[in-house]
Amino acid sequence: MNEGIARRAAAVAPSAAPSAFGQWWLHLDKLSWVWFLAIALLLFLVVNPLLRLLVVSFQQPDTGAFTLANYAAAYSRSRYLDALAKSLILGVSSASLCLLFGVPLAWAVSRTDMPGKGLIWVSILGTFIIPPYLGAVGWMLLAGPNAGWLNRLFIVLTSVDKGPFNIYSMTGLVLVTACYSFPYVFVFTKSALDLVSSEMEDAANILGCGNLRTTLSITLPLVLPAILAALILVFLEAIALFGSPALLALPGRFHVVTTQLWQFFEYPPKVGVASAYAMPLLCITIFLFWLQRRITHRKGYVSLTGKGGERRPIKLGGWKWPMLGYCLFVCTLSFFMPMVVICQAALAKAWGRGFSLDNLTLDNLYFTLFENTLTRNATINTFVYAGSAALIAVALALCVAYIVNRQLVGKNLGNVLSFLTMAPFVIPGIVLAIGFYAAYTRPPLLLYGTAWILILAFATRFLPIAYANTNAAIRSINPELEDAVRILGGTRFTAIQRVVAPLLKRSLAGAFILVFIPGTRELSSAIFLSSINTQVLSVLLFDKSDEGNFEMLAAIGLILVIITVAFILIGFRLMGRDFMLRRTAA
Amino acid sequence: MSPNTIRGFLALLSAALTIAAAPARAQMPAWEQQLYEAAKKEKQFTVYTAHYDTETIADLCMAFDKKYPGVKCNFVRTTAQVAFQRFQQDLQAKLAVASVFSSTDVSHYPDLKKRGLLMTYQPHNLARMVDSLKQYNDKDNDYWVTAAALVVIAYNNSLVSEKDAPKKWTDLLDPKWKDKVSIGHPAFSGYVGTWTVLMRKLYGWDYFEKLEKNKPQIGRSINDTVTMLNSKERWVAAGPEATTLLSRDKGNPLSVIYPTDGTLLMVSPTGIPKSAPAPNAAKLFVEFLLDKEAAEVQVKNHSLSVIKGIKPAVGAKPLEEIKVIRPTEEEITKGIPEVKEKFRDTFGV
Numbered sequence: 027m028n029e030g031i032a033r034r035a036a037a038v039a040p041s042a043a044p045s046a047f048g049q050w051w052l053h054l055d056k057l058s059w060v061w062f063l064a065i066a067l068l069l070f071l072v073v074n075p076l077l078r079l080l081v082v083s084f085q086q087p088d089t090g091a092f093t094l095a096n097y098a099a100a101y102s103r104s105r106y107l108d109a110l111a112k113s114l115i116l117g118v119s120s121a122s123l124c125l126l127f128g129v130p131l132a133w134a135v136s137r138t139d140m141p142g143k144g145l146i147w148v149s150i151l152g153t154f155i156i157p158p159y160l161g162a163v164g165w166m167l168l169a170g171p172n173a174g175w176l177n178r179l180f181i182v183l184t185s186v187d188k189g190p191f192n193i194y195s196m197t198g199l200v201l202v203t204a205c206y207s208f209p210y211v212f213v214f215t216k217s218a219l220d221l222v223s224s225e226m227e228d229a230a231n232i233l234g235c236g237n238l239r240t241t242l243s244i245t246l247p248l249v250l251p252a253i254l255a256a257l258i259l260v261f262l263e264a265i266a267l268f269g270s271p272a273l274l275a276l277p278g279r280f281h282v283v284t285t286q287l288w289q290f291f292e293y294p295p296k297v298g299v300a301s302a303y304a305m306p307l308l309c310i311t312i313f314l315f316w317l318q319r320r321i322t323h324r325k326g327y328v329s330l331t332g333k334g335g336e337r338r339p340i341k342l343g344g345w346k347w348p349m350l351g352y353c354l355f356v357c358t359l360s361f362f363m364p365m366v367v368i369c370q371a372a373l374a375k376a377w378g379r380g381f382s383l384d385n386l387t388l389d390n391l392y393f394t395l396f397e398n399t400l401t402r403n404a405t406i407n408t409f410v411y412a413g414s415a416a417l418i419a420v421a422l423a424l425c426v427a428y429i430v431n432r433q434l435v436g437k438n439l440g441n442v443l444s445f446l447t448m449a450p451f452v453i454p455g456i457v458l459a460i461g462f463y464a465a466y467t468r469p470p471l472l473l474y475g476t477a478w479i480l481i482l483a484f485a486t487r488f489l490p491i492a493y494a495n496t497n498a499a500i501r502s503i504n505p506e507l508e509d510a511v512r513i514l515g516g517t518r519f520t521a522i523q524r525v526v527a528p529l530l531k532r533s534l535a536g537a538f539i540l541v542f543i544p545g546t547r548e549l550s551s552a553i554f555l556s557s558i559n560t561q562v563l564s565v566l567l568f569d570k571s572d573e574g575n576f577e578m579l580a581a582i583g584l585i586l587v588i589i590t591v592a593f594i595l596i597g598f599r600l601m602g603r604d605f606m607l608r609r610t611a612a
Numbered sequence: 613m614s615p616n617t618i619r620g621f622l623a624l625l626s627a628a629l630t631i632a633a634a635p636a637r638a639q640m641p642a643w644e645q646q647l648y649e650a651a652k653k654e655k656q657f658t659v660y661t662a663h664y665d666t667e668t669i670a671d672l673c674m675a676f677d678k679k680y681p682g683v684k685c686n687f688v689r690t691t692a693q694v695a696f697q698r699f700q701q702d703l704q705a706k707l708a709v710a711s712v713f714s715s716t717d718v719s720h721y722p723d724l725k726k727r728g729l730l731m732t733y734q735p736h737n738l739a740r741m742v743d744s745l746k747q748y749n750d751k752d753n754d755y756w757v758t759a760a761a762l763v764v765i766a767y768n769n770s771l772v773s774e775k776d777a778p779k780k781w782t783d784l785l786d787p788k789w790k791d792k793v794s795i796g797h798p799a800f801s802g803y804v805g806t807w808t809v810l811m812r813k814l815y816g817w818d819y820f821e822k823l824e825k826n827k828p829q830i831g832r833s834i835n836d837t838v839t840m841l842n843s844k845e846r847w848v849a850a851g852p853e854a855t856t857l858l859s860r861d862k863g864n865p866l867s868v869i870y871p872t873d874g875t876l877l878m879v880s881p882t883g884i885p886k887s888a889p890a891p892n893a894a895k896l897f898v899e900f901l902l903d904k905e906a907a908e909v910q911v912k913n914h915s916l917s918v919i920k921g922i923k924p925a926v927g928a929k930p931l932e933e934i935k936v937i938r939p940t941e942e943e944i945t946k947g948i949p950e951v952k953e954k955f956r957d958t959f960g961v
């Protein structure tokens with residue numbers, strides 16, 4: 027593989043240099059324009075809305091004069107502070123649970139000979155596609171304290187009079203949040219593990235380490251940057267989530283930051299107070315970045331070098347069945363059980379009547395797909411917008427990750443760029459939407475009412491995912507590969523086009539999917555930015571949950587899941603059949 | 613063909629069309645015809661509405677398009693707060709979208725009126741309105757009641773027999789309903805907010821102190837109670853008549869009780885923004901909402917008819933036979949922010 031790249035690098039080196047101008051033109055790094063463009067886009071997508079947010083938090087709503095009253099209002103009540111504390115608990119607990127769920131599964135699927143890998147992979151994909159609030163609704167029916175299916179089962183099995191599960195609690199919320207966030211940890215860890223060659227593990231084995239010790243002290247530390255990045259993402263996602271807390275925390279009688287934020291938007295909306303209240307989230311993001319840098323500072327994580335390596339699955343022996351059991355357990359929690367509930371409702375005439383043959387119908391699905399033009403158009407919009415947003419986000423993230431990692435700009439500017447790219451994740455979608463709205467509904471940039479405002483908002487919102495993924499991928503590529511091209515006379519662009527991009531093809535495809543999926547289920551920003559002709563499924567879903575029409579809600583959710591899974595499987599087909607279970611890097 | 617022949621042909625054609633359209637036109641009074649002609653020039657208009665679920669407003673728009681071909685009815689259906697937020701956003705961006713604004717939060721209207729954002733218009737069909745609802749129209753003709761609904765006691769009839777079901781609001785305080793009551797949250801739902809104001813007015817805040825002893829399940833929207841009853845997680849609820857009956861129509865095991873101490877009447881006004889891009893179509897739509905076709909669609913979807921002489925849907929009681937009560941507008945506007953705070957103190961969310 028590495029020889030191939032060297033040959034390609036040699037082939038693209040220029041053979042002759044005609045004139046002085048040609049010389050100058052040849053040596054000018056044309057790529058700097060791309061950097062400028064990337065930075066300008068970041069200003070447009072992230073800095074402007076964020077700045078508006080910061081300004082508003084110090085403004086009096088009527089006069090626009092400077093004031094600290096918003097901060098006083100936001101932090102003067104113990105109830106508000108309590109919600110902040112609850113959000114932190116939620117973030118830390120669900121991130122930890124994600125770690126327990128995601129890392130072992132990623133390791134098992136990526137590095138071992140466990141059976142049933144395809145099934146596990148597809149169920150995790152399915153989990154990732156289920157909108158978290160749809161999953162939360164499913165779990166309400168599974169673990170409702172009075173009539174939840176699990177509780178009823180427990181009562182039948184043990185003949186006590188009350189089941190132990192209560193989804194309307196912090197524990198329940200943590201579980202549901204983790205169930206629909208752990209795929210981030212899984213995908214990040216797996217794609218990093220895919221790049222680690224067996225040689226290092228062999229070395230440890232030769233020196234007398236067992237498989238377990240090798241994994242813990244060699245393999246996992248090598249993918250630490252990916253795990254850390256994913257952990258930060260799931261932590262931020264957990265504290266910025268609105269749907270599940272609104273469904274579970276209110277009946278559980280507590281508030282988190284987002285449900286509290288929502289109340290600041292009640293009539294009359296207190297945007298200033300809301301912005302002030304959102305500031306700790308931004309500070310936490312900054313702190314997490316600093317922490318991540320400290321931990322991964324000065325350690326080498328380059329695992330993909332010009333010297334090719336072989337990847338062999340680790341033989342688990344008798345342990346492969348317990349491992350599969352654990353994987354299935356996690357997938358049952360997150361995918362199989364909630365999907366059974368959703369399918370039952372989507373296929374029922376009246377879901378309150380439970381399972382019976384005469385209660386079955388395809389009408390809900392048929393109506394959603396064919397009879398209702400609103401849902402049909404929304405289905406098309408959803409996938410077009412998510413796809414466009416994913417393309418933009420991945421391209422921009424790749425640029426920034428490359429600039430930062432190859433230190434094409436100063437170190438400080440690099441840090442700022444890196445932070446800006448990650449910052450959107452922590453802004454609750456509703457706040458991002460308001461920022462976007464404030465920034466892009468007046469000339470010269472009239473985007474409201476067009477598809478672009480949704481596409482750009484989605485791209486911005488999931489830019490961090492694309493960035494964390496491309497960043498980890500670029501880090502794992504040894505610069506020596508590009509240096510070879512440069513030494514042989516190729517430009518940086520050539521190096522990227524012919525060496526970096528092919529090597530990253532799969533990581534980029536992964537990043538695309540990771541943005542595409544949350545794009546299809548994004549709710550909080552869409553609710554404010556969509557208009558009549560730009561409806562998307564997530565908003566319709568949310569409307570249904572508000573209308574008490576659970577059969578239709580489940581039908582729309584099921585269609586969203588099925589179409590997305592189909593799209594992604596087709597994508598995999600097109601990219602090569604060994605996409606999921608390949609042994610070598612390229 | 614000479615130009616004259618063409619002109620003659622066109623004249624003939626238009627005459628033929630006029631004759632064909634005559635029966636429909638003949639039923640239209642002059643004012644309606646005028647509005648319709650003016651609206652046709654505007655081609656289409658958009659309604660921001662929180663009054664109905666998506667199916668009902670889609671049906672209404674379809675009925676409108678059928679009655680007035682050539683004027684296209686678009687709608688954006690959201691919750692009241694979102695509709696209001698969007699409307700304000702549009703104004704700020706100087707991008708008027710909505711020609712009709714229908715919120716369920718009555719406090720939105722005095723505010724819009726005070727800021728001079730609503731158009732004054734006296735609908736001709738106002739005379740058809742049910743008399744008891746007329747008092748809720750704006751006296752200066754800036755907004756009019758176009759939708760009405762009830763908040764009732766709902767229960768799952770596979771768990772609770774009709775005999776045992778609560779008959780009045782205070783029955784929900786009975787200890788036998790401990791862990792079995794479902795309600796919404798006044799900060800998330802205008803219906804629940806108004807209901808909370810009413811309960812406070814009838815029984816004092818004590819009602820909620822006692823209700824808390826029964827540990828009610830608190831959702832967001834009042835419609836969440838329907839989900840809770842269907843899942844059998846809760847048995848009885850202070851719920852919406854329309855959504856509950858719609859769900860029952862599908863075969864779900866739900867029933868409603870009209871409380872003897874008074875069923876809460878919810879009225880929802882509609883206004884036309886001064887910024888309306890299609891003011892004539894908007895006026896025509898308001899007239900349409902106060903007319904027979906719209907009332908029939910609403911009744912079919914279990915909303916109440918706001919005009920006289922429309923038969924109620926099967927299984928729903930006619931409005932005349934129900935004891936309805938409603939706090940005054942002032943009590944509601946002033947009371948909702950107060951009860952939101954008290955609600956949070958009592959229930960902790």
